[in-house]
Amino acid sequence: MRTAIAGVVVALVAPMTVASLAQGGAQAAGPGTERSAQTQTQAQTARRAKVPKLRIKAVAQGLDHPWDARPLPGGAVLFTQRDRATLSVLKGGKVRTVAFPSSEVWVSGETGLMGLEVDPDFASNRRIYTCQGGTTAGGGHDVRVLAWTLDERLRTATAAGQVVGGIPATSGRHGGCRLLIDRAGSLLVGTGDAAVGTNPEDLDSLGGKTLRVDRFTGAGWPGNPFVAAGGNRSLVHTWGHRNVQGLAQRRDGSLWSGEQGSYRDDEVNLLKSGGDYGWNPVPGYDESVPMTDQSLPGEQRGARWRSGPSTLATSGIGFVPTTRAWRALRGTLAVACLKATRVLFLRFDDRGRLRSERAPEALRAYGRIRTVVPDGTSLLVLTDNGAGNDRILRVSPR
Numbered sequence: 001m002r003t004a005i006a007g008v009v010v011a012l013v014a015p016m017t018v019a020s021l022a023q024g025g026a027q028a029a030g031p032g033t034e035r036s037a038q039t040q041t042q043a044q045t046a047r048r049a050k051v052p053k054l055r056i057k058a059v060a061q062g063l064d065h066p067w068d069a070r071p072l073p074g075g076a077v078l079f080t081q082r083d084r085a086t087l088s089v090l091k092g093g094k095v096r097t098v099a100f101p102s103s104e105v106w107v108s109g110e111t112g113l114m115g116l117e118v119d120p121d122f123a124s125n126r127r128i129y130t131c132q133g134g135t136t137a138g139g140g141h142d143v144r145v146l147a148w149t150l151d152e153r154l155r156t157a158t159a160a161g162q163v164v165g166g167i168p169a170t171s172g173r174h175g176g177c178r179l180l181i182d183r184a185g186s187l188l189v190g191t192g193d194a195a196v197g198t199n200p201e202d203l204d205s206l207g208g209k210t211l212r213v214d215r216f217t218g219a220g221w222p223g224n225p226f227v228a229a230g231g232n233r234s235l236v237h238t239w240g241h242r243n244v245q246g247l248a249q250r251r252d253g254s255l256w257s258g259e260q261g262s263y264r265d266d267e268v269n270l271l272k273s274g275g276d277y278g279w280n281p282v283p284g285y286d287e288s289v290p291m292t293d294q295s296l297p298g299e300q301r302g303a304r305w306r307s308g309p310s311t312l313a314t315s316g317i318g319f320v321p322t323t324r325a326w327r328a329l330r331g332t333l334a335v336a337c338l339k340a341t342r343v344l345f346l347r348f349d350d351r352g353r354l355r356s357e358r359a360p361e362a363l364r365a366y367g368r369i370r371t372v373v374p375d376g377t378s379l380l381v382l383t384d385n386g387a388g389n390d391r392i393l394r395v396s397p398r
Helices: 037-048 324-329
Strands: 008-011 054-063 066-071 077-081 086-091 094-097 113-118 127-135 141-150 157-168 178-181 186-190 209-214 236-239 244-249 255-259 267-271 314-319 333-337 342-348 354-358 369-375 378-383 390-397
Touching: 054 077, 054 378, 066 369, 066 378, 066 390, 077 113, 086 113, 113 178, 113 186, 127 157, 127 178, 157 186, 157 209, 178 244, 186 244, 209 244, 236 267, 244 333, 255 314, 255 333, 267 314, 324 390, 333 378, 342 369
Parallel strands: 066 113, 244 314, 314 369
Antiparallel strands: 008 054, 054 390, 066 077, 077 086, 086 094, 113 127, 127 141, 141 157, 178 186, 186 209, 209 236, 244 255, 255 267, 314 333, 333 342, 333 369, 342 354, 369 378, 378 390
């Protein structure tokens, strides 16, 4: 199937909404109050820089809940659609469906064909990964990470095995599930808690976690805090999460997640191996508890940004390219927002402390935003409005 591509929309950035720690909006938690001379210089440079005008081009349309995308060598873009459970490729101005066993994907509520990642050695091994709903042997359901090989013509995905299975699922609510291969070569998996209150703090459950595994074997990564324990615990990287919808790695190697809040406090977290991020909605599924409950045993890590009294329904995240053309936005963390229908650009200093927040008007005209994916010097922005009204946008500085 081939789909025509939309035309070009060029939008200029209108005045920004700016919030910082000194203002009453989003808040951050970070160590210490002293700032290095280097950090001060970076902050001053960022303040002086102007936000660029943005060129926004619709490169695909007629989509339905596109969930994730990844650039491929040679300029093609691979992407998933959650409810249609399709894997597609955008190449040469055309969208083509890849032969893929869509009927095997369990689709329910917030779960379907979701996260996508491309192996860093794709040029030689043709390997990609999906995170998707599945049906278990007993007729139940889970969320699982599968590996595939993509043929040279980008037409067929062939199963290469399961990497991780048994991520809990109930109705399909809070299914996660973002993928990221970091520079060390490990595969990170962000999972949801399946709306089961005990999952986030249960180290034997894969729900409400970030997992870190060998991308070929599915074994727990050697640096994981419980790798010697075996079983599910060996896969756990961090825990105490509600619904991890975004993963990204900054140039300095640090790992970050975007997480959806309850009735308040969407979060951006700086991930530290062995960290407890404090979501524990028990007994039952009590969403009135804090997103980071500091009354739990041990140490709970506070968010580096949170939305405050109401949620924006944050989703996928990605770091903006550091090319000069991005000016004040270069190196910021772009955060897709579903309910708030915008993209936030958050600047963190070299110690991970929030310094500023911007939300360009030019990116508020497209409805719900599912994720933001860096692609060379530009960003791919996926909308999530449903009913065949969704697009992939390419955003670049003018």
